[in-house]
Amino acid sequence: MGAVRIHWQIKAVLPIAFVLLNGLLLFMLATVSWRDPERHMVLLVAGGGAVAICAALLVVLAFLIQRPMVELQEKIARVGEGDLNASVRFARRNDEIGDLGRNFNRMVAQLRESREEIQRLHRTQMSRAEHLATLGELATGLAHEIRNPLAGIAGVIEIIGRDLPATSPARAVVKEVRHEIAQINHILTDLLQTARPHPPEIxxxxxxxxxxxxxxxxxxxxxxxxxxxxxxxxxxxxxxxxxxxxxxxxxxxxxxxxxxxxxxxxxxxxxxxxxxxxxxxxxxxxxxxxxxxxxxxxxxxxxxxxxxxxxxxxxxxxxxxxxxxxxxxxxxxxxxxxxxxxxxxxxxxxxxxxxxx
Ligand SMILES: Nc1ncnc2c1ncn2[C@@H]1O[C@H](COP(=O)(O)OP(=O)(O)OP(=O)(O)O)[C@@H](O)[C@H]1O
Ligand SMILES: [Mg+2]
The missing domain is CATH 3.30.565.10 (Histidine kinase-like ATPase, C-terminal domain)
Structure with missing residues (x-):
């Protein structure tokens, strides 16, 4: 069950209207049933005064509350459109409305700082991603360039190894070279996979x-x-x-x-x-x-x-x-x-x- 929403102007006007009615009532009583002319006059002035004060209060209220509210609404709309330089002027006031204004301005300033921070991080990430992409391209290019001659070297070593007599001490060297080639190949495979990832086939x-x-x-x-x-x-x-x-x-x-x-x-x-x-x-x-x-x-x-x-x-x-x-x-x-x-x-x-x- 939602609570009944009463517009703030009605809330503000209700007590005033109440005072106003009292004033009018006094005024009518004075004119209708009071016979003493002196008291009559006093009540007349009092009633008139109450009406005037209430009217003045209404004007002041409209000025003090309505204007900041309109400004606040306007600034909220601007913030909603992305303008985070918006601030309200009534923040200088030394009352609750001023508090509201200061809080609003502070909140917008925080939003602005957060947005700047996000933009800065985004820029850094983008430039890092660009660097990595360039590095990746370089690495894959280099890996391919190395792989082909390496395959040639591996083939030659294979032939040399086969032709060597079984007792030749050079066989150990050939074995070592083969191991090193396998190691380079392993590094190149890793590098290629890192630089040019395949999406997983899940x-x-x-x-x-x-x-x-x-x-x-x-x-x-x-x-x-x-x-x-x-x-x-x-x-x-x-x-x-x-x-x-x-x-x-x-x-x-x-x-x-x-x-x-x-x-x-x-x-x-x-x-x-x-x-x-x-x-x-x-x-x-x-x-x-x-x-x-x-x-x-x-x-x-x-x-x-x-x-x-x-x-x-x-x-x-x-x-x-x-x-x-x-x-x-x-x-x-x-x-x-x-x-x-x-x-x-x-x-x-x-x-x-x-x-x-
Ligand atoms: N289980 C572990 N125990 C101790 N140190 C480790 C362990 N795993 C990783 N490391 C440390 O992390 C570092 C990076 O590991 P990573 O696997 O990325 O590279 P690497 O093993 O050095 O080289 P590569 O895996 O490419 O042959 C290693 O050099 C090592 O210092
Ligand atoms: Mg490792």
């Missing part, structure tokens, strides 16, 4: 299988090390909408980082579990950990503390996860280990599904 499928596949590959990588990789899948997890190839890559990047962070014997645990509307993939290791001052940097492209790292692994992982509308969280204790949590919504937001179909 399908509803079993997340346990995707993760398990990455765990199996990581176990192969860690064969020569005393590292145990444990996998705990989520029982009864509904199918999760994801690009299995890309999520597989995220997992592999996290697992390789964990393997590389462990010196000597250690353990990596990979868990999949439901987390509200999302599925969580948790990768924890007993590696060297990440100092708190490095934590804000680890997702930045090209940030690496490794001699042969590109620093693209985590930035790529985060981009993929964000394209899935998920997020990656990390906690780490130096000397104890790190824990990466990947949260993927089980279903894409409805708006995106509508856009696709």
């Amino acid at each position: 399908r509803r499928s079993n997340l346990n299988t995707t993760v398990e596949h990455a765990v199996m590959l990581a176990r192969q990588q860690a064969l020569s090390k005393p590292i145990q990789i444990e996998f705990r899948k989520a029982e009864a997890l509904p199918e999760v909408e994801h690009d299995s190839g890309q999520v597989h890559q995220v997992l592999l990047n996290l697992l390789l980082n964990s393997i590389q962070a462990i010196e000597g014997p250690g353990k990596i645990t990979v868990e999949v579990e439901p987390h509200g509307e999302s599925a969580a993939i948790i990768v924890s290791d007993t590696g060297r950990g990440i100092p708190p001052e490095h934590l804000p940097n680890i997702f930045r492209p090209f940030y690496t503390t490794k001699g042969n790292g590109t620093g693209l692994g985590l930035s790529l992982a985060r981009r993929i996860v964000e394209e899935h509308h998920g997020r990656i969280e990390v906690t780490s204790v130096v000397g104890k280990g790190s824990k990466f949590v990947v949260l993927l919504p089980m279903q894409r937001p409805a708006a995106e599904m509508a856009a696709v179909s």
